Amino acid sequence: DVKVTQSSRYLVKRTGEKVFLECVQDMDHENMFWYRQDPGLGLRLIYFSYDVKMKEKGDIPEGYSVSREKKERFSLILESASTNQTSMYLCASIQFNTGSEQFFGPGTRLTVL
Amino acid sequence: AQKITQTQPGMFVQEKEAVTLDCTYDTSDPSYGLFWYKQPSSGEMIFLIYQGSYDQQNATEGRYSLNFQKARKSANLVISASQLGDSAMYFCAMREGGQAGTALIFGKGTTLSVSS
Numbered sequence: 001d002v003k004v005t006q007s008s009r010y011l012v013k014r015t016g017e018k019v020f021l022e023c024v025q026d027m028d029h030e031n032m033f034w035y036r037q038d039p040g041l042g043l044r045l046i047y048f049s050y051d052v053k054m055k056e057k058g059d060i061p062e063g064y065s066v067s068r069e070k071k072e073r074f075s076l077i078l079e080s081a082s083t084n085q086t087s088m089y090l091c092a093s094i095q096f097n098t099g100s101e102q103f104f105g106p107g108t109r110l111t112v113l
Numbered sequence: 114a115q116k117i118t119q120t121q122p123g124m125f126v127q128e129k130e131a132v133t134l135d136c137t138y139d140t141s142d143p144s145y146g147l148f149w150y151k152q153p154s155s156g157e158m159i160f161l162i163y164q165g166s167y168d169q170q171n172a173t174e175g176r177y178s179l180n181f182q183k184a185r186k187s188a189n190l191v192i193s194a195s196q197l198g199d200s201a202m203y204f205c206a207m208r209e210g211g212q213a214g215t216a217l218i219f220g221k222g223t224t225l226s227v228s229s
Contacts, residue, residue, distance in 0.1 A: 009156075030214070031214045031215075033216055035219075040122075040221060041221060042117075042204060042219040042220055042221040042222050043204065043206075043217075043219040044219075045216045045217075045218075048216050050214075058216065088156065090158060092158075094214045095214065101148065101160040101163060102148075102160075102217060103160075104150075104157065104158035105157075106155075106156060106157050107156040107157065107158075109156070
């Protein structure tokens with residue numbers, strides 16, 4: 001079974017802190033994604049990566065950065081957390097050009113106080 | 114303009130009844146894929162069903178079927194014989210272009226409540 005894991009299910013941080021959300025997949029997928037989920041807005045794409053050290057902005061990249069140093073790991077970084085980044089963060093991965101469904105991690109519910 | 118529209122914020126159904134969750138999409142790309150995901154209260158996203166734009170037949174997976182009407186740009190999810198465990202948020206999503214592996218565009222979701 002494909003497994004996508006995220007470092008924390010719940011996280012509470014203070015405004016201004018630097019926050020790292022880690023995502024690891026074990027199926028050698030090339031493509032990885034970070035989405036943000038808010039009530040009434042569905043899932044919105046923050047960043048994605050097609051390969052190691054490659055990244056592309058999604059629809060809402062402001063206030064976020066990403067890192068992909070190894071194929072299996074895709075990190076989302078909040079450089080200076082703000083209260084409007086309180087949200088559910090979902091990581092996903094898929095095999096490039098052969099996969100159909102995206103496999104999602106369990107999500108990280110981040111609260112910024 | 115929204116690319117994926119789910120017009121039903123909430124739906125209510127009784128056990129063993131069928132329910133249809135609506136989804137319309139907007140794309141000018143001739144090649145695309147349509148997905149439905151289920152998200153229970155625990156938060157994980159569970160893949161349910163996939164329909165490719167060139168697929169001739171409607172996709173089915175167990176109790177789930179996708180009513181694909183290409184001319185109307187609709188991709189409704191039909192759940193037959195609802196169960197209490199079907200209570201969850203349901204998302205319709207689209208992948209534009211023929212290349213598998215690109216990002217999905219999600220609708221805002223529909224909350225389904227199944228009662229006994």
